[in-house]
Amino acid sequence: MPENLAYAELIAVLVAVTDNEPRVMTIGAGEALPSGPFETSHRSLQSGLRAWIESQTGHPVGYLEQLYTFADRDRATEAASAAPHTRHISIGYLGLVREQAALGAGRPEWHSWYEYFPWEDHRERRPELLNHITERLLVWAGEDVTRRQRVEFLFGLNGLLWNEDLVLQRYEMIYEAQLEKEPGFGRQMAGDHRRILATGITRLRAKIKYYPVVFELMPDSFTLLDLQRMTEALAGLRLHKSNFRRQVDQQNLIEETGEMSSETGGRPAKLFRYRPAILEASALSGARLPYSRH
């Protein structure tokens, strides 16, 4: 069954956050995501990839999750695939590492993910360039009402709220409108790597809401504001301080270390640490069905 044979590779969206900036590991001067061969010597994709990443970054991967398997013919990476009728499969992974390191065999470079998606950072303000982007998209939409509504929904126009989770959908619309290579539409990447990165950001932004993955990016001890800044960096949004704190301690996932921080001006803050112990029992909020508990 030779038609079942395919070239398979792993692609990693590796994220670290330093100086409140979420960064992604790249190769080729920021032009591509790191990808590796599909090792046959490991028990699973996961463990093979983990070993490979650790050799590249010099740091352990705290969290690793499969993203999506890409194989669309028209959006495949141009590389490899000498034989014309052989398919090319990329299995994407999302990984979180605690520190950004210039160590490791591959001399990895890290770039802020907002270089590739500058319209996704709303921490300071709604980015100026969104005006230009939505203008171009509305021209593209033309008279098509469904398309116009979708632009309004995705980009929070006409009083609709900006939804930080829709990274991939926004990029796909820009791609569909063939604007992704225009100036003002962010830095490009090889092949479909920018789309894979968008998939990773989307997944991470959704995940931090119902699963305590943020802690994989935090140092051993941290203040509540540190934790808030981390979440804000990922979400690309400012959060409400006291409500953030309330939510955090309702979840019961952290405990005081007893130490205080001697930080930037102001009253010293208590230091906390993550306690993964009960982790699962908390199982957190999330959407619910109208249960009937008798």
Added chain:
Amino acid sequence: MPENLAYAELIAVLVAVTDNEPRVMTIGAGEALPSGPFETSHRSLQSGLRAWIESQTGHPVGYLEQLYTFADRDRATEAASAAPHTRHISIGYLGLVREQAALGAGRPEWHSWYEYFPWEDHRERRPELLNHITERLLVWAGEDVTRRQRVEFLFGLNGLLWNEDLVLQRYEMIYEAQLEKEPGFGRQMAGDHRRILATGITRLRAKIKYYPVVFELMPDSFTLLDLQRMTEALAGLRLHKSNFRRQVDQQNLIEETGEMSSETGGRPAKLFRYRPAILEASALSGARLPYSRH
């Protein structure tokens, strides 16, 4: 780069609901999930699979979503893979079809998914066999406190609530305890197909909470109780009637057809239809961050 070559196939978890019973399409007398070759003639995996399924079932696939790519060496399907050092990749998909059909080239059979996971149906009551299952698991856990807590959490012991979303985690624990082939632990499937099915159920149960996929399984017009029974069949739980109705019309996804149903005894019910129009704008509940909207 021959080490990058792999056998790739698609595996489908195809779900239909009839008579309030969620059913999954199988081959080989219920022993396996349908799987197909990895067609090179289509634009994407998705469209190739869609065409293939429609030829098999004789019905269009309403909804299709990629689940996971499986490639663990130790849990691979025994089949195929003549060459020893070639990897075997299965890309799993979840598909929803409105009707269960015995038509189509493959003469598909449909089986209730609760045959494979009998402990997952809590609509009538907590299944008796859970007592036996948790007993065996607690023996397996022994003195290991973490394991015991995990059993209690996954199976809702000691006052903890049963969480219908944890289908995969429960199956994985049973697998880890090597109980998956014991009598009373559900019907088996070839290779890792039962695990893939568990992945599909898990995904679907989670998804109905924040995205209106149920309607892909509903007929054109239906009563609110029909909709509730459908949701209950998937979730394996009874829901609270009036609260279910309240939630549904808050979401604003259905409208009255104007007709009434002449159904089973009792007051006639209004008929409704799904209106996918604004679909996305509703974007529904889900977990939230403590936003700050100025």
Added chain:
DNA sequence: TGACATAAACTCACATCGAGAATAAGTCAT
């Protein structure tokens, strides 16, 4: 000593949710 900055606790109006009661409108046996 006082201006400034951040931490931490608290308040309050309002929306959402679990639970169940009350009322409406059919069918069916007598």
Added chain:
DNA sequence: ATGACTTATTCTCGATGTGAGTTTATGTCA
């Protein structure tokens, strides 16, 4: 026609959660 029964549909009520902002505490620095 009447009453038992069944399901539909609407309301009510208390508990809990959420957005928004105020108040008080405790440090640094000019």
